[in-house]
Amino acid sequence: MVQSRTLSSALSTACNCNSALRTQARHQSTSAASSSQRIVAAALLSRPPLLLPALTPLEESYYTYQRRLHRALAKPLSASTEWFFKKGSASEKSFVAFDQKVDKERGDEGELSAYVKAGEEVEGAPEVVGRESEADRKGDVTSLERKMDRTLYLLLKKDRKDNAWQFPQGGVEADESLLEAAQRELVEETGPDMDVWATGRAPAGAYEYKFPKEFVKKNPGHDGARVFFLPMRVIRGQAKPNKKEGLVGHAWLTKEEVKEKVSADYWKAVEPMLSDL
Amino acid sequence: MKRVGSLARVAATRPAATRISPAVLSRPFASSSSSSSPADFHRTITPGPTSRSRLKDHYNQTLSHDLLYTLYSHATHTNADALPNPSSRSPMWSPENPYALNRPPPRPKGNRYLVPNPSYTSPESLPVLESIVVETMTTSALSAKSNLLPLLMAYQAITGEVPQSRHPGPYGPGSGKGLVITRSAKKSASFKVRAGAPTGVKVELRGESMYSFLETLVDFVLPRLKTFSGIPLPPASHPRQSPSSTSGVVSFGLPPEAMGLFPQIEINLDQYPKTFGMNIFCVTSARGRGAQDQARALLSGFGAPFVKRG
Known part of the structure; x- marks a missing residue:
């Protein structure tokens, strides 16, 4: 029940401005001169656990x-x-x-x-299947069949040194909703081969950051971004990172593994949204 | 959720030092109870779960997380404090009215219950499956009580509960446990029913047996029932304030063919002279406006199919 903390705190800020967001986004497309935050929607795409955890x-x-x-x-x-x-x-x-x-x-x-x-003897069961899958033995982080008793999250890798790993994300355009933006960005970045179910229409949490100064000089209009994370579940299919979007890889990771890949600030914002199980 | 039985292997590979000493397990049962005599022992003993429940774990691991987002309503969440208290709007007797002395407050008009206000979205307010009530009535019981016997045996096989006994104990009267013989409340000459005549069998399932019943139903019975397309949803015109919309109970009926599809009965269907239909009530903790939708979201997460009426 970790997510609840973020839900109540993040939503109180996120959704109060949700209606304002649409008008804000519309104004931004017309008046580029004012410096403001860019509204970004990220897909918090997860694979739920397939197995029960081992008994203590x-x-x-x-x-x-x-x-x-x-x-x-x-x-x-x-x-x-x-x-x-x-x-x-x-x-x-x-x-x-x-x-x-x-x-x-x-x-x-x-x-x-x-x-x-007594609980194990099933009549006609062909064999006892192990908890460890082929992907676990090979250490394949791109497989959806790894760590079957944990929740896995999709991270994409960009072709750069700093902050290479992040959730699939992109700017909110015109008057689309946060959820529509997150779903569109997910298809653009990982291809159409994945069936996804959006758990809710409200974001699970938010993350704010400032753009580097050189970036602002080149692209005036926004001095930072606010990222809203929309929770989703993968139903079937697999992510194929789009190279045209500058993506070089993807990984399905548990909570602890996400920590190793992302920056400290990003982790601080994302940590309460991720499941321990 | 796949079912993988790898626990034996896990147990085999675990170092012996971390395991609990077998001596603790093999202690006589009576010594762990505080009762004084063997008769008391049987009355006070309450056997716990013999294995963990797959659906309950699924609820804790996945479903509760998803429901928190799915059932979130921003309007409700922000207005939870501002809504007027429904009990403050209930009618009161005039203090000058001598008729009202020592009387309970008048009932609200419209034959509707007071509906509690919707609350904040929080882990505490999420709907939980509280109990499942399974019930069957049969007219054949009116002519001879013994016609209930096959029904009792079928219920015993399906639910794992034993008939409620006349004696005090874990399944005694008033315990709310075990199979209960339902009786008619009123007499009806046209239907040849006497008041108090046995009419059928009812059982309230809770905890482990509730989840295992639901699991059997969803995995083995409903997918093989050809006449069943899903639990029907009420039409859009159904009033949102009606008792059925605000009590958080999902109810549906199964035809007599369904009883033969339970694996416990399927293995020796010939043994039962007759199969019976049943009514199933899934009672959730959801209450108030929108409770029915929350209860359906919960049941849907457990794998129960729903269908719109054509």
């Missing part, structure tokens, strides 16, 4: 204990097998086999391995 030793022991407790309080076995399973079916056999296994271990209660594995 305490949780594992707790569930083992509870399985045993439920078993002890359950109805007698003969009543349940006769009713719930067809005679001679595979499911009846596996149920009875499990029960015999438990009976065998009853003398040696310290082990309890039958209860530990």
Whole structure:
């Protein structure tokens, strides 16, 4: 629930000026002489976790204990097998086999391995799939199948030394909304091959920064920018960074990995919006 | 969310020192309870969850984060303080009226509940699934009570709950747990119903069993039910202030064919002489204006399909 902090604080500033933004953006296109902040929309595109996190030793022991407790309080076995399973079916056999296994271990209660594995034994399951994927083993940060129990965020790399990594972003044009701008920029920068669902119409947070002086001299009109982050989820497809936009790479990163790639100021603004899970 | 059972492997690779001693686990059950006699022990014991719930974890990890943004309304969020308190608008007796002495305040007009004001968007105000009530009524129970037996057994298999007993205990009367036999409130000569005649079975699911029921429903039953296109949405003309729009309950019915699609029943469908339809009420914590929309957003996040009425 980290996002809530930013939502309430950022939105109170962001959305109060949301209606003003449209008129402001319109004025900016006509009166270029006044120095002001450029309004930028960024796509906070994430892939939700695909797997549940691994159980802690305490949780594992707790569930083992509870399985045993439920078993002890359950109805007698003969009543349940006769009713719930067809005679001679595979499911009846596996149920009875499990029960015999438990009976065998009853003398040696310290082990309890039958209860530990009770949640894992799925009839007809071909094999136990590992938590680690091919992408994890190779260290491929561009894959969507890495770190399957964590939320991943899309960062794009620009061809420059400082602040190379950032979320897909771009200026708000004419009278389009923040969300429309973020979606348009995402398609321009990563191609049309990705299906994306916008979680909400309101930004999750904001980040302000000043342009370098040389840049202002060359491009008068704005002396800084205010970036609004629009939360989105990727549904399918993959990002293909557009070289014409000056992008040289992309990565799907966890919260901790994002910290390593971006500047300290950027991290300070972005950190409360990212999920720890 | 994919289901991957790799826990056994994780457990195997973990160093032995971090694991909890088996001696703790194998302690006799009675010693962990504060009860004095074996009879008390059975009454006070409350078994906990035997595994974690996939849908609950999905809610905590992903869905709650998304709902925070999806359900955010700027107008509501900023005006939450300024809205007039609905209870201040409720009618009052005149203090001079002798009729009003020691009487409760008059009921508001229009046969409508007082609708609470919408509140700030915050993690605390997000809708949570509180309980699922599953209920079936059958006219065949009126002629013979024993006609409820297959229904009871089917409910026991589907929900994992046992019939509420007459004796005190975790499933005793008033516990709100277990399968409850519903009874008719009024007599009706035309339908040949006596007052208090058993009419069907009802169960309120909470916690782990609630999530596992919903998971079974969404993953195994609804996708295979050919006549089911989705939970119907009310028409746009449906009043926003009606009790059904403000109570935060998503309700829908399933035909008798659906019961045979539950895996617990599917394995020995021949055992059941008859299948029954059921009404399902998903009770969420959403209340007040727009509560129904919030409840639907939550259910939709759990994978329940919704469809517009043609």
